[in-house]
Amino acid sequence: MLYVYLVSGRTVHSVQRFTPPKRSTIAGPYCSYSPTGTFAVCHLGKCKGAWKPPRSHHCSVCGVCRLDFDHHCPWIGNCVTTRRMKAFLCFLFLIPATFCVAIFPIYDLLWKHILAALTASREDPDCQARWWNWYGSWIYFGGPLGRWIWGTIFGFRILQRTQAGLPRTSLIEGPHLGVTITAGIGLIFSLFSAILGIMTFLYVLRGAASYEGFYPPPLRRGSTRQLYICIPDGSVHPLLPGERVYDVGWKANLRKLAHQPFLPPLVEHNEYIWPEVNPSILRRIRDT
Ligand SMILES: [Zn+2]
Ligand SMILES: [Zn+2]
Structure with a gap:
């Protein structure tokens, strides 16, 4: 809203x-x-x-x-x-707050899945040969950070393939790439909003x-x-x-x-107030 x-x-x-x-009527x-x-x-x-x-x-x-x-x-x-500053600041700070509330019940599970995916990806011989031992993984897909992000995504694919037949009671019980990516996007938006909110608030304090x-x-x-x-x-x-x-x-x-x-x-139709x-x-x- x-x-x-x-x-x-x-x-x-x-x-x-x-x-x-008229200039003569301005008091301050x-x-x-x-x-x-x-x-x-x-x-x-x-x-x-x-x-x-x-x-x-x-x-x-x-x-x-x-x-x-x-x-x-x-x-x-x-x-x-x-x-509109109040509404804007409220909006910016509500994004990370909402993210924290939403992620709280699953963050430990998500973290466990990310580590498991990374391990699976590092140990998979096919993934090792095509990704981890390929020099291009350092350069072409987002640099060193991209190397680890893509490596983890491949790990999720491996885990989802190997655990495909297992019975599950919830969406997030086993490793779920979609949920993890959604959480990652939420985290990036939250950090961005929080930083922008703090910067804007500092400007407000300085008038x-x-x-x-x-x-x-x-x-x-x-x-x-x-x-x-x-x-x-x-x-x-x-x-x-x-x-x-x-x-x-x-x-x-x-x-x-x-x-x-x-x-x-x-x-609004207000009188002009001289600041x-x-x-x-x-x-x-x-x-x-
Ligand atoms: Zn504009
Ligand atoms: Zn103009």
Whole structure:
């Protein structure tokens, strides 16, 4: 259900058309690409010159500007935004959790079967001659790792052939290649999801968006795109390399995530809320 939710609303979710306010009415500091502090507009895709408020980013795959864009996820074919971050993180961490629950009753049996298959494959004279003693097994089918994976698969075939006539009470009682491969794919997906989930969560703690780490972002060290902080008194100050505009401390960043709804509606009509600027940047500007 979470997957279906995250896939849906590709052209509408977190896409909000605001009329740009008058600069004189903005009460707090804000971030701009322009040294004069003017507002950005987007002419790409379906945006057609719409105002691109701070913290929004144009997704070239979806063709729209998203508010609080985090990254475009190719696995769900949709953008992930801060508004959907709770659902996205929950989805990522549910995959390994589900895998652990599913594998728990059979993991020791599966492991035993894998070891038995490997032994059978190593001891089978035909398999020895054609696979283990063939130099190509190190190179052509996935390198040294592939050599052992394929060797084990051949072992399963041997075991299934030799134990074909034995009576069984369950699918997994004897070595079963299909179940083992399914478990292997589940393990790979789980590890991938867990790593992606941890990485994304670390970005949330730092108050940064994932795309700033995946692609050359305007906020990262060595970037050529200069950002500016505009103060309500009319002054504009360049951002120093490495300064994270929206990082308000890990606790406050986490609190922001906690206050987001779990499944926000696909289409929303909210007022634009100017995002809070990192107080240490404002302090630095005040001091200089
Ligand atoms: Zn756009
Ligand atoms: Zn996208």
